[in-house]
Amino acid sequence: MAVMNIREAILSTLHAEMERDSDIMLLGEDVVGGNGTAGGPEAIGGIWGTSAGLWAKFGPDRVIDTPISESAIVGAAAGAALAGKRPVAELMFADFVGVSLDQLWNQMAKFRYMFGGKTRCPAVVRMVYGAGMQTAAQHSQSVYALLTAMPGLKVVLPTTPADAKGLLTEALRGDDPVMFFEHKALYGVKGEVPEGEYRIPFGQARMVREGGDVTVVACGRMVNFAEKAADKLAADGIGVDLIDLRTTSPMDEDAVLDSVEQTGRLVVVDESPPRCSLAADIAALVAARAFTSLKAPPALVTGPHAPIPFSRVLERAWLPSPQTVEDAVRRTLAFR
Amino acid sequence: MLQLGHDQLLGAYRRMATIRAFEERLHEEIKTGEIAGFTHLYAGQEAVAVGICDQLTIEDKIVSTHRGHGHCIAKGCDVKGMMLEIYGRAGGLCKGRGGSMHIADLDVGMLGANGIVGGGAPQAVGAALAAKVDGKGRVGVAFSGDGACNQGTTFEAMNLAVVTRAPAIFVFENNHYSEHTGDAYAVGTARDIASRAEAFGMKVWRANGCDFFDTYEAFRDLLEHVRGGGGPAAIELDTERFYGHFEGDPQRYRGPGEIDRIRAERDCLKGFRARVTGAGLLAGAELDAVDAEVAALIDAAVAEARAAADPDPATVADDVYAEYH
Ligand SMILES: Cc1ncc(C[n+]2csc(CCOP(=O)(O)OP(=O)(O)O)c2C)c(N)n1
Ligand SMILES: [Mg+2]
Numbered sequence: 240m241a242v243m244n245i246r247e248a249i250l251s252t253l254h255a256e257m258e259r260d261s262d263i264m265l266l267g268e269d270v271v272g273g274n275g276t277a278g279g280p281e282a283i284g285g286i287w288g289t290s291a292g293l294w295a296k297f298g299p300d301r302v303i304d305t306p307i308s309e310s311a312i313v314g315a316a317a318g319a320a321l322a323g324k325r326p327v328a329e330l331m332f333a334d335f336v337g338v339s340l341d342q343l344w345n346q347m348a349k350f351r352y353m354f355g356g357k358t359r360c361p362a363v364v365r366m367v368y369g370a371g372m373q374t375a376a377q378h379s380q381s382v383y384a385l386l387t388a389m390p391g392l393k394v395v396l397p398t399t400p401a402d403a404k405g406l407l408t409e410a411l412r413g414d415d416p417v418m419f420f421e422h423k424a425l426y427g428v429k430g431e432v433p434e435g436e437y438r439i440p441f442g443q444a445r446m447v448r449e450g451g452d453v454t455v456v457a458c459g460r461m462v463n464f465a466e467k468a469a470d471k472l473a474a475d476g477i478g479v480d481l482i483d484l485r486t487t488s489p490m491d492e493d494a495v496l497d498s499v500e501q502t503g504r505l506v507v508v509d510e511s512p513p514r515c516s517l518a519a520d521i522a523a524l525v526a527a528r529a530f531t532s533l534k535a536p537p538a539l540v541t542g543p544h545a546p547i548p549f550s551r552v553l554e555r556a557w558l559p560s561p562q563t564v565e566d567a568v569r570r571t572l573a574f575r
Numbered sequence: 576m577l578q579l580g581h582d583q584l585l586g587a588y589r590r591m592a593t594i595r596a597f598e599e600r601l602h603e604e605i606k607t608g609e610i611a612g613f614t615h616l617y618a619g620q621e622a623v624a625v626g627i628c629d630q631l632t633i634e635d636k637i638v639s640t641h642r643g644h645g646h647c648i649a650k651g652c653d654v655k656g657m658m659l660e661i662y663g664r665a666g667g668l669c670k671g672r673g674g675s676m677h678i679a680d681l682d683v684g685m686l687g688a689n690g691i692v693g694g695g696a697p698q699a700v701g702a703a704l705a706a707k708v709d710g711k712g713r714v715g716v717a718f719s720g721d722g723a724c725n726q727g728t729t730f731e732a733m734n735l736a737v738v739t740r741a742p743a744i745f746v747f748e749n750n751h752y753s754e755h756t757g758d759a760y761a762v763g764t765a766r767d768i769a770s771r772a773e774a775f776g777m778k779v780w781r782a783n784g785c786d787f788f789d790t791y792e793a794f795r796d797l798l799e800h801v802r803g804g805g806g807p808a809a810i811e812l813d814t815e816r817f818y819g820h821f822e823g824d825p826q827r828y829r830g831p832g833e834i835d836r837i838r839a840e841r842d843c844l845k846g847f848r849a850r851v852t853g854a855g856l857l858a859g860a861e862l863d864a865v866d867a868e869v870a871a872l873i874d875a876a877v878a879e880a881r882a883a884a885d886p887d888p889a890t891v892a893d894d895v896y897a898e899y900h
Binding site: 278282304335337378545550553555 | 755
């Protein structure tokens with residue numbers, strides 16, 4: 240086991256997989272950084288540090304700095320995938336999905352189905368998401384619910400370095416388009432990462448802890464918030480089953496249902512507005528399939544139905560927090 | 576030299592100096608950690624914002640970029656309101672909801688800075704089409720960078736403006752970098768953006784965006800063309816950004832001595848001062864007095880912003896809709 244952070248886990252996985260499979264190519268804005276400047280290529284090496292050194296190692300045909308053109312970035316990834324390659328497209332911020340949406344929604348997601356199952360589209364779109372750093376309304380969003388709603392796309396959200404490696408490897412070995420979400424506040428999170436080949440199948444949630452009194456389902460950074468809440472609750476003798484979904488499409492429905500059947504109480508934590516959210520999706524799943532197990536109404540911890548504000552105090556008010564998760568758990572347990 | 580009178584020249588200097596002082600002060604204040612998020616400083620490009628906005632009326636609309644402070648000040652946004660916004664205060668121009676990247680003031684025709692590169696150009700065409708309906712000779716102006724000129728939205732906006740003969744103006748501020756990538760790499764038309772606009776069927780101008788007078792004169796001709804019903808037009812300004820892409824950028828892509836050189840050779844404020852004092856149009860002492868006034872204004876803005884109240888967290892979901900039942 241090596242100890243590294245999520246950033247390093249992603250970079251080293253890209254290195255290893257690109258070495259192993261010459262069909263993998265990377266494209267995005269400033270993934271090389273410095274092209275056309277005095278400093279030269281690799282002067283920066285990706286603004287998130289997740290592509291440093293790849294250009295030097297794999298060359299400009301496989302590691303491509305693009306102009307600011309998200310439709311073309313994602314569309315080119317779609318086309319390269321149809322043409323037999325395994326492109327990894329990087330969106331500097333997940334919010335820019337808005338610029339490229341047609342290439343995801345009407346193109347990449349639907350090829351296989353529209354073409355009668357005859358095609359593969361193994362493109363990975365890595366995108367940096369999440370609030371908490373005052374990056375305001377157009378650089379903070381967690382658009383995973385939107386993409387989860389699109390048949391044809393797989394959606395992945397690692398929360399640990401080991402998961403980042405295992406899930407990215409899986410994404411790069413599969414034959415479907417994968418939306419790979421990297422939370423900007425999680426890049427520095429450290430942990431042990433298995434050496435050598437390591438894959439985590441999609442659709443398998445991670446049981447972060449088992450406590451038996453209440454089921455808390457989360458993904459991405461919300462898992463960390465839920466863990467903090469669970470620590471505090473544990474001190475009061477309240478045991479939390481904490482489930483990190485890891486992938487929202489496909490989703491490990493059994494993990495959620497099995498736990499709720501035991502606890503009878505559900506809290507979902509989702510870093511997005513409440514309408515048509517992942518929280519709503521999971522609450523619906525549980526209401527439909529575990530209704531008789533429920534002892535309390537599902538509690539949804541989300542942001543409000545509003546864009547993400549800039550001001551520190553407003554952004555805090557917008558975001559779920561360990562405290563709001565803890566409060567929701569206590570409310571759920573108090574329900575009679 | 577131009578037909579600008581004493582007050583116009585002094586006003587132009589005041590606006591350019593205000594932008595410079597605002598940005599230089601932010602560069603310092605950001606280091607204190609009191610201002611978070613992304614802040615993109617406009618220092619170095621002042622002659623563009625002021626050379627252009629000084630010729631617009633309050634009814635003309637501009638659409639800005641992520642590097643929007645200069646456009647805001649030049650178009651007449653309240654400097655204190657902007658500073659409060661950048662500090663995320665309740666009294667900010669956008670109540671602290673927007674921050675540096677999303678400052679807007681519709682009352683002065685500033686339709687908004689934009690965090691999405693390429694997001695603005697179509698909106699400027701919309702403003703221009705609205706102006707066409709109103710028939711009062713107003714224009715819609717899109718500011719875009721050498722990076723934004725590569726977005727499909729920019730191309731679509733240019734073609735839409737041409738086919739509708741909208742009084743739209745595309746201002747391309749070529750500061751030679753989009754984040755950390757050079758225009759030599761990313762702008763495929765041999766670093767030339769104006770030729771793209773020309774290919775879409777527009778009349779184009781080119782000017783030195785570090786020279787207020789050159790920018791002003793070229794834009795004066797352009798504006799005459801557009802206001803006169805000649806259809807949309809574009810101008811490419813060769814300019815420089817003095818700081819990093821955002822505050823915190825290590826700028827390893829710059830050549831040795833590059834910043835010293837551009838500050839020595841292409842500083843629009845120094846150039847302006849030399850021209851107007853050399854020609855006897857303004858006295859050095861007048862400019863010094865403006866510098867002092869501006870410094871006091873920025874001091875006061877920062878002091879006010881630091882002391883100002885944060886928004887009430889209970890208002891977080893206000894202002895999403897005009898009405899919602
Ligand atoms: C759609 C979109 N893609 C990428 C970015 C990230 N980004 C912000 S500014 C910028 C560079 C813009 O370059 P340019 O248009 O030349 O403006 P400048 O920064 O030089 O003022 C990039 C890539 C963004 N904000 N929006
Ligand atoms: Mg630029």
